[in-house]
Amino acid sequence: xxxxxxxxxxxxxxxxxxxxxxxxxxxxxxxxxxxxxxxxxxxxxxxxxxxxxxxxxxxxxxxxxxxxxxxxxxxxxxxxxxxxxxxxxxxxxxxxxxxxxxxxxxxxxxxxxxxxxxxxxxxxxxxxxxxxxxxxxxxxxxxxxxxxxxxxxxxxxxxxxxxxxxxxxxxxxxxxxxxxxxxxxxxxxxxxxxxxxxxxxxxxxxxxxxxxxxxxxxxxxxxxxxxxxxxxxxxxxxxxxxxxxxxxxxxxxxxxxxxxxxxxxxxxxxxxxxxxxxxxxxxxxxxxxxxxxxxxxxxxxxxxxxxxxxxxxxxxxxxxxxxxxxxxxxxxxxxxxxxxxxxxxxxxxxxxxxxxxxxxxxxxxxxxxxxxxxxxxxx
Amino acid sequence: xxxxxxxxxxxxxxxxxxxxxxxxxxxxxxxxxxxxxxxxxxxxxxxxxxxxxxxxxxxxxxxxxxxxxxxxxxxxxxxxxxxxxxxxxxxxxxxxxxxxxxxxxxxxxxxxxxxxxxxxxxxxxxxxxxxxxxxxxxxxxxxxxxxxxxxxxxxxxxxxxxxxxxxxxxxx
Numbered sequence: 001x002x003x004x005x006x007x008x009x010x011x012x013x014x015x016x017x018x019x020x021x022x023x024x025x026x027x028x029x030x031x032x033x034x035x036x037x038x039x040x041x042x043x044x045x046x047x048x049x050x051x052x053x054x055x056x057x058x059x060x061x062x063x064x065x066x067x068x069x070x071x072x073x074x075x076x077x078x079x080x081x082x083x084x085x086x087x088x089x090x091x092x093x094x095x096x097x098x099x100x101x102x103x104x105x106x107x108x109x110x111x112x113x114x115x116x117x118x119x120x121x122x123x124x125x126x127x128x129x130x131x132x133x134x135x136x137x138x139x140x141x142x143x144x145x146x147x148x149x150x151x152x153x154x155x156x157x158x159x160x161x162x163x164x165x166x167x168x169x170x171x172x173x174x175x176x177x178x179x180x181x182x183x184x185x186x187x188x189x190x191x192x193x194x195x196x197x198x199x200x201x202x203x204x205x206x207x208x209x210x211x212x213x214x215x216x217x218x219x220x221x222x223x224x225x226x227x228x229x230x231x232x233x234x235x236x237x238x239x240x241x242x243x244x245x246x247x248x249x250x251x252x253x254x255x256x257x258x259x260x261x262x263x264x265x266x267x268x269x270x271x272x273x274x275x276x277x278x279x280x281x282x283x284x285x286x287x288x289x290x291x292x293x294x295x296x297x298x299x300x301x302x303x304x305x306x307x308x309x310x311x312x313x314x315x316x317x318x319x320x321x322x323x324x325x326x327x328x329x330x331x332x333x334x335x336x337x338x339x340x341x342x343x344x345x346x347x348x349x350x351x352x353x354x355x356x357x358x359x360x361x362x363x364x365x366x367x368x369x370x371x372x373x374x375x376x377x378x379x
Numbered sequence: 380x381x382x383x384x385x386x387x388x389x390x391x392x393x394x395x396x397x398x399x400x401x402x403x404x405x406x407x408x409x410x411x412x413x414x415x416x417x418x419x420x421x422x423x424x425x426x427x428x429x430x431x432x433x434x435x436x437x438x439x440x441x442x443x444x445x446x447x448x449x450x451x452x453x454x455x456x457x458x459x460x461x462x463x464x465x466x467x468x469x470x471x472x473x474x475x476x477x478x479x480x481x482x483x484x485x486x487x488x489x490x491x492x493x494x495x496x497x498x499x500x501x502x503x504x505x506x507x508x509x510x511x512x513x514x515x516x517x518x519x520x521x522x523x524x525x526x527x528x529x530x531x532x533x534x535x536x537x538x539x540x541x542x543x544x545x546x547x548x549x550x551x
Contacts, residue, residue, distance in 0.1 A: 034400075036404070037400045037404065038396045038397075038399050039399070040402055040403075040404050040406075041404050041405070041406050042404045042408075302393065302397065305396050306392045306393050306396045361382050361383065362382075364382055364383070364385055364386055365381070365382040367385065368381065368382065368385050
């Protein structure tokens with residue numbers, strides 16, 4: 001390894017981190033504006049044109065706020081927890097490719113991704129799991145019962161939904177026959193995996209909502225029950241770090257979702273074989289993935305504005321009794337479909353979406369049935 | 380089709396919120412854009428004048444007596460034809476309303492025999508010191524109409540003897 005390569009990595013990592021942090025700041029504005037529009041309001045529009053300076057104003061405010069540490073808190077862990085939450089959220093995007101064609105800058109060929117490891121998806125799973133430590137430690141070290149309960153809820157929820165998340169990753173891995181992110185994207189050249197595995201994508205989207213603690217699964221910070229959950233005792237910049245972790249995770253998980261199921265940096269299907277294809281104009285890759293991330297983020301905000309928070313026991317029941325078996329069934333279906341495609345007829349790949357939708361409808365029917373039975377029993 | 384019913388319900392929820400986004404926001408951009416107040420809005424008090432510029436207030440302090448919050452302080456002094464502020468014998472030499480005490484009930488308006496004190500449409504009552512909450516007469520009194528003299532006026536003797544004017548019964 002020469003010094004220039006190290007420098008290249010450092011610069012690329014630095015740039016990506018800066019993009020993520022800027023993205024976090026503007027995601028808060030995006031969310032507030034979108035939520036406001038859904039509620040027939042305008043949202044923050046005073047600081048700068050269209051409120052574009054609002055994130056800066058918020059940051060300045062948070063930096064200058066007093067930082068309180070509870071007297072009986074575990075000082076070291078209290079300090080460590082926000083850092084432990086932020087770092088995985090930022091680091092996780094290292095494997096997401098923003099394009100594929102290397103470009104030349106200052107006489108060096110530079111790849112438009114940081115790390116191209118052959119177990120990219122596994123890396124994502126591994127790093128995503130670390131984030132839960134930060135949250136549970138934040139809750140525990142605060143020495144506050146609400147924070148503690150928020151942290152515990154969060155850990156239980158994130159661990160439960162991580163299984164489902166992992167299994168929905170498996171469908172994409174099976175379809176691409178690789179764990180390398182670039183291979184997964186290139187395998188979606190003809191058909192995005194959302195077409196081949198629609199229910200798997202839906203489960204992925206639901207599980208990500210639970211994984212990043214967003215409404216309607218924002219149990220760990222249920223304001224009405226737990227004041228603010230694990231970050232009750234945090235203020236000033238430490239709070240800002242926890243907040244940053246939450247929103248950076250949203251961006252990261254949207255980037256991963258876009259890569260695994262929505263064609264990543266590849267163009268939209270109606271643009272293939274035109275000048276706008278990534279093969280012809282490679283610099284459009286980052287633009288496409290950015291667009292997909294923005295759309296997925298809007299979906300998250302939209303869902304938050306629509307659905308009420310679900311009860312904690314139902315959240316766990318939904319995760320363990322429904323999502324986990326369904327995603328296992330989907331993995332099975334995907335495997336069968338791939339065998340049929342390879343051994344019998346390539347068109348049989350479309351068995352996967354057909355059977356998946358059947359399984360999904362069956363699952364919805366089962367929930368409906370159970371809820372109706374409970375409802376009848378109550379009467 | 381009972382199986383897809385829950386999905387349709389979920390989608391309807393999403394459609395409802397999405398439709399809201401296409402609607403015009405109801406926000407009023409306040410400092411730039413102000414909505415007119417309702418006709419019977421009770422805002423900051425205004426001390427009225429007659430058309431000839433004399434003050435309506437005769438310093439009777441009935442408003443102060445009627446005030447449930449004890450927000451009004453009135454001191455009266457004698458009118459003369461040389462130095463005349465209002466018709467009749469007396470005028471309010473001091474008229475103060477403490478806006479921190481005032482509850483904008485409008486009893487002062489009802490109690491006033493000359494319709495001098497009226498709750499206007501100004502609701503932008505902000506101050507940064509407690510002393511500033513006491514609005515003196517100079518702040519409350521209506522500016523002089525165009526073409527009339529300010530008070531005190533020098534008038535012909537024997538014209539303004541009646542302190543309470545002849546009025547119809549109030550309609551509103």
